[in-house]
Amino acid sequence: MTLQPEGDPREIVGTAQAAEEKALEAALRPKALDDFVGQATVRAQLSLLLQSSKIRGTAADHVLLSGPPGLGKTTLSMIIAAEMGAPLRITSGPAIQHAGDLAAILSSLTEGEVLFIDEIHRMSRPAEEMLYMAMEDFRVDIIVGKGAGATSIPLELPPFTLVGATTRAGLLPGPLRDRFGFTGHLEYYSAGELEKVLRRSAGMLDIDVTSEGFTEIASRSRGTPRIANRLLRRVRDWALVHQIPTVDQHAASDALNTYEVDTRGLDRLDRAVLEALCTTFRGGPVGLSTLAILVGEESETVETVAEPYLVREGLLARTPRGRIATDAAWRHLGLTPPAEIPGATLEAEDPHDPAS
Structure with a gap:
């Protein structure tokens, strides 16, 4: 009888690689506001908020x-906790x-602790209503029992700072938005700002990249630091395998072309959508569900x-x-647009129209 080793070695290697990637991504995050690149207005406003709270000796608002995702909301929450010298949950x-899930978290907070809730707009309504009182009065009411015999037990909470992050602020109910003392909106990064992000990350990853190489990677990063850092790691992999000691513009371009990221940052799915619109439907208009079937993805993904x-x-x-393809889409694909694209009037979309 042959004894088989317990577990699959590939799973162990895969787990180790995933852990390494997470550790690497965490290491690339700046630890202080002064190290955070971009978002100058939000950084300045947050700095004032944090300095004021430290002078007053109270938890920050x-x-x-x-x-949009990938611009640094989670990183800023970590920086807020670090600047305040407080633990982060x-x-x-x-x-x-x-509501019980939230009550368990709130009841275990310590004084001054920072609670970060990502995608806060996706909380359940009962939890949202409990959060109103916790944010404003630092108190929650715990309901014990059911029906006529149910009783409400007030639970006092220590002062804490809630940091909420959302990619869809419009879905937050008004009463919840109004209870935040500070609201900051993060914008997409310019190419110059992304180059600064890449230079810092390249130093930590010990990669030698020329100025032209940084420009090439930044131009394909969709204005998003998370994507920029991800592409930099893939360029590093390509350079290691091809034994390229210094990544210049040509090397960065070849590496990113290997990963199907074109000169405008479009990937396979983006180009598939445009090609389906232009080559199959002469530019549109095409309904979302039809377009999704053509590119082999779910409608929500598209x-x-x-x-x-x-x-x-x-x-x-x-x-x-x-959906319709614009003249710029035809030019980007190297195609000649028809003299007149059917349905190309750019009117406001109707949210009740199934085609929209």
Whole structure:
């Protein structure tokens, strides 16, 4: 009888690699406001808020950070805790589906602790209503029992700072938004700011990259530091395998082309959407579900992953009749647009129209 080793060695290696990637990503995060690149207005406002709270010797006001993913909301929450010299508790909106879940977290907070709730707009309604009182009065009411015999027990909480992050601020109820003492909106980064992010990360990763190489990577990073750092790590892998000691513009371009990231930062899914619109439907209009079937993805994936960047880059437009490719999309694909694109009137989309 042959004895088989317990577990699959590939699983152990995969787990080790995943842990290394997470540790590397954590190491690349700046630890202080002075090291945080970009978002100058939000940084200046947060600095004033934190300095004032330290002078007063009290917990900082609650902070709401909104903006697209990958711009540094989680990093800023860590910096807030570090600047205040306070412990940080991290959770997410989807993980808090019952008021009891939130009560368990709040009741274990210590004085001055920073509670970070990512995707706070996805909390359940009962938890939101409990959070109102906790944020304003540092108190929650615990309901014991059911029906006519139920009683409410007030639980006093130590002063704490809530940092909420959301990619969809419009979904937050008004009463919750109003209880935040400071609201900061994070914007996409410029190419110059992304180059600063990449230079700092390259130093920590011990990669030799020329100025032109940084410019090439930054130009394909969609204005997002998280994507920039991810592409830098993939360029590092390519350079190691090809034994390239210094990454210049040509090497960075070859590496990113290998990973199907083109000169405008479009990936496979982005180009598939544009190619389906241009080659199959002569530019549109096309309904979202039809487009999703053509590219082999779910409708939600196309709408939330591909569309925002394509619309921001002016390559795709949403009309009452469906999605259309703009002239810029045709040019980017190296195609000649038809003399007149059917349905290309850029009217405001109708949220009640199934095509939209």
